[in-house]
Amino acid sequence: MFTITKEVYFCYGHRLMKHQGKCRHLHGHSVKAAITVMAETLNEQGMVCDFAEIEAAASEYIDEQLDHNLLLHKDDPLLPALASAGERFLALDEHPTAEYLAKLIFGHIAGRGYKVKSVTLWETSNACATYSEF
Numbered sequence: 001m002f003t004i005t006k007e008v009y010f011c012y013g014h015r016l017m018k019h020q021g022k023c024r025h026l027h028g029h030s031v032k033a034a035i036t037v038m039a040e041t042l043n044e045q046g047m048v049c050d051f052a053e054i055e056a057a058a059s060e061y062i063d064e065q066l067d068h069n070l071l072l073h074k075d076d077p078l079l080p081a082l083a084s085a086g087e088r089f090l091a092l093d094e095h096p097t098a099e100y101l102a103k104l105i106f107g108h109i110a111g112r113g114y115k116v117k118s119v120t121l122w123e124t125s126n127a128c129a130t131y132s133e134f
């Protein structure tokens with residue numbers, strides 16, 4: 001089995017409503033997502049696929065949905081105020097943790113036909129979460 005990994009960088013604001021500490025308050029992160037795609041055989045170019053293909057598949061989702069956005073749980077009481085102020089935000093079905101964001105990115109890239117092994121989201125320089133289905 002071959003694997004390749006492409007890293008993409010983006011940033012967002014969020015808060016974790018149920019967090020017992022400081023993360024329940026609005027704050028932001030500049031993050032790295034490491035996307036690993038696998039293949040049993042190489043294509044005619046000798047690749048799993050071009051790194052640029054993974055970046056393109058990731059960026060079409062990340063740039064539109066996550067990057068420079070405010071990621072909040074759909075039940076966050078801030079949502080009505082943000083909407084009436086005309087602020088951009090994304091209301092999520094689950095808490096905007098690194099785990100859930102890794103799963104969202106995984107789902108998008110897998111949905112584009114790539115055999116994704118894992119997505120690891122580095123939320124800080126020393127903390128990451130990984131989603132995989134294999």
Ligand SMILES: Nc1nc2c(c(=O)[nH]1)N=C([C@H](O)[C@H](O)COP(=O)(O)OP(=O)(O)OP(=O)(O)O)CN2
Binds near residue numbers: 096
């Ligand atoms: N399992 C998870 N734990 C935490 C998440 C998460 O997404 N999944 N998120 C947060 C905060 O949003 C934020 O990422 C803070 O992380 P943390 O590493 O605790 O914060 P610091 O950078 O302040 O850590 P230090 O290493 O102590 O500087 C919290 N937990």
Ligand SMILES: [Zn+2]
Binds near residue numbers: 027
């Ligand atoms: Zn955070």
